[in-house]
Amino acid sequence: MKKILVANRGEIALRVMKTAQKMGIKTVAVFSEADRNSPHVKFADEAVCIGPAPSNESYLKGDKIIEVAKQLNADAIHPGYGFLSENASFAELCEEHHIIFIGPHSKTIKIMGSKLAAKEAVKAYDIPMVPGIDEAITNIDKAKSIAHDIGFPVLIKASAGGGGKGMRVVEQAADLESQMNRAISEATSAFGDGSVFIEKYVTSPRHIEIQIMADNHGNILHFFERECSIQRRHQKVVEEAPSCILSPELRTKMGEAAIKVAKSCDYLGAGTVEFLLDADHNFYFLEMNTRLQVEHPVTELISDVDLVALQIKVARGEALQLKQEDLKITGHALELRVYAEDPLNNFLPSVGHLNTYKIPKGHGIRVDNGFKVGMDIPIYYDPMLAKLITYGKTRSEAIQLMIKAIDSYHIEGVQTTLPFGKYVCEHEVFRSGNFDTHFVKNYYAPEILKEQASEEAKIAALVAVKQYLEDQKLLRLPS
Known part of the structure; x- marks a missing residue:
C-alpha cells in the first residue's frame, strides 16, 4: 500500500494522513470548494477538488472519489467517519474497482447498518438485547x-x-x-x-461502547470500553476511557460479547460495539458502528496503540501481532468534542469567522484539530472544529487537566461547546461518576453558563482594575 486517498475532511482527514505519513504512505486529499484552504488539503501529498460545497455534491459523490483514486493510482481509500464511511454501496464500489476499502466488507456494513438485521445476526451468539x-x-x-x-x-x-x-x-x-x-x-x-x-426504554441508561479490531486471519481483539453517556440530542459530547463503573469482571464480559458480535458478521478492521448499561449493571447490545469512531483517541491513550495504523495494517492483509493478554489499561483519558455550537441556545450550530483560534498545549493534552485562525466555519457540514483530549494517571487528574486545557483554548468569532465541557467537568455528579445519558436533561441549563460567564467577566474586570491601580502607583514613584 503506497498511496491512500482520504475520503473525508477536517480533523479526521488530518488524523489519518499523519499516521499514513509516519508509515511511509503517500496521501491524497479530496475537498469541496468550501474547503479549498483547509489544513488537510495542504498537508496531503496531492489534493483534488471534487465539487461544490454541499456534501451531496462533493464528499458523498462515491463515483467521483473512485475516479480520483484511479487517476492518481491510490491503492486504498480511508473513509474516516461520517459521509461514506458506513455506506455499503461505496464499499462495494471500491471492491469492484479493486481499491482497498480501509474498513469492513460491504456485506458486513449492510448487515450492521440495519438495526434489525444486526439483531438477527447476533441472535445465535447469546448476546443480551433490550x-x-x-x-x-x-x-x-x-x-x-x-x-x-x-x-x-x-x-x-x-x-x-x-x-x-x-x-x-x-x-x-x-x-x-x-x-x-x-x-x-x-x-x-x-x-x-x-x-x-x-x-x-431502559431508564437511567449508560452508553458504554467497546472498541474492537479484527484481521483476515481469525484474530479479534477488544481494546476495552469508552463511556459515552454525556450527550445532547442523543449525540455524544464528552467521552472517556475507561468507564469508572465497570468492574474487571463486567469489562471482560462486555469485551467478550463485543468479540462475538464481530464474529457474527465476519468483521474486518476497526469497529465499535455499543451497549446500554442499566442501573443494575445489566448490559444490552445496541448496535455496531462499522468504522473508526470520533472518540477513538481516548482508547489509543489508555491502551497505547495507534488504531489508524492497525486499520491500515489489517486492510493490507497483515495479521494482528498483539494478543488480548498483551493489552492493559494505563491511566485515564477524557475527550471533549469542540463543536461550533451555542450551548446557550440549545446547541444550535454557530457559523462565523475564526478571528482567534489558539489551541492548548502541554503534557497530557492532545488536540485533533481541523481548523486554523482566519478560517470560516462552513454551514454545510458537521460543526465539529476539533477534539480536545486529556490524559492523566487517574480520572480526577484527566478531569483537572481538561478544565485547564479548556481555559487555555481561545476561540473568538463563533460560540463553542468549550464552556459546556468545563461545566460538565466541574459538576459534582460527573466527578462522582454517578451519571447517565440524562445528565444534560437533569443538570444542565443555559442560565447556569450565563451566570458563570457573567461572574468570570466581573472577576476579570476587577483584576484589570487592580492591575491598573498597581501600575499607576509604580508610575508615581519618585525616580
Whole structure:
C-alpha cells in the first residue's frame, strides 16, 4: 500500500494522513470548494477538488472519489467517519474497482447498518438485547399492542440510521401515535427509509461502547470500553476511557460479547460495539458502528496503540501481532468534542469567522484539530472544529487537566461547546461518576453558563482594575 486517498475532511482527514505519513504512505486529499484552504488539503501529498460545497455534491459523490483514486493510482481509500464511511454501496464500489476499502466488507456494513438485521445476526451468539420486536412496523394499532406488551416507557428507533434521528421516547400510550408518525417522517427524511421498531426504554441508561479490531486471519481483539453517556440530542459530547463503573469482571464480559458480535458478521478492521448499561449493571447490545469512531483517541491513550495504523495494517492483509493478554489499561483519558455550537441556545450550530483560534498545549493534552485562525466555519457540514483530549494517571487528574486545557483554548468569532465541557467537568455528579445519558436533561441549563460567564467577566474586570491601580502607583514613584 503506497498511496491512500482520504475520503473525508477536517480533523479526521488530518488524523489519518499523519499516521499514513509516519508509515511511509503517500496521501491524497479530496475537498469541496468550501474547503479549498483547509489544513488537510495542504498537508496531503496531492489534493483534488471534487465539487461544490454541499456534501451531496462533493464528499458523498462515491463515483467521483473512485475516479480520483484511479487517476492518481491510490491503492486504498480511508473513509474516516461520517459521509461514506458506513455506506455499503461505496464499499462495494471500491471492491469492484479493486481499491482497498480501509474498513469492513460491504456485506458486513449492510448487515450492521440495519438495526434489525444486526439483531438477527447476533441472535445465535447469546448476546443480551433490550426487550422489543424484531421487525419494522408502521401500523399504529400494532405499535400500540406491542408497546402494551413490552410496557411503557418504550423507545421508537429508525431501523436504518443513527445519531438520534428517527428516535422517540414514549412515556404513555396517548403519545404513541403522534411520536410514531414523527419518527417515521424523520427517518424517511434522514435515511430514505421510514421503517422503525419498538423496544423497551431502559431508564437511567449508560452508553458504554467497546472498541474492537479484527484481521483476515481469525484474530479479534477488544481494546476495552469508552463511556459515552454525556450527550445532547442523543449525540455524544464528552467521552472517556475507561468507564469508572465497570468492574474487571463486567469489562471482560462486555469485551467478550463485543468479540462475538464481530464474529457474527465476519468483521474486518476497526469497529465499535455499543451497549446500554442499566442501573443494575445489566448490559444490552445496541448496535455496531462499522468504522473508526470520533472518540477513538481516548482508547489509543489508555491502551497505547495507534488504531489508524492497525486499520491500515489489517486492510493490507497483515495479521494482528498483539494478543488480548498483551493489552492493559494505563491511566485515564477524557475527550471533549469542540463543536461550533451555542450551548446557550440549545446547541444550535454557530457559523462565523475564526478571528482567534489558539489551541492548548502541554503534557497530557492532545488536540485533533481541523481548523486554523482566519478560517470560516462552513454551514454545510458537521460543526465539529476539533477534539480536545486529556490524559492523566487517574480520572480526577484527566478531569483537572481538561478544565485547564479548556481555559487555555481561545476561540473568538463563533460560540463553542468549550464552556459546556468545563461545566460538565466541574459538576459534582460527573466527578462522582454517578451519571447517565440524562445528565444534560437533569443538570444542565443555559442560565447556569450565563451566570458563570457573567461572574468570570466581573472577576476579570476587577483584576484589570487592580492591575491598573498597581501600575499607576509604580508610575508615581519618585525616580
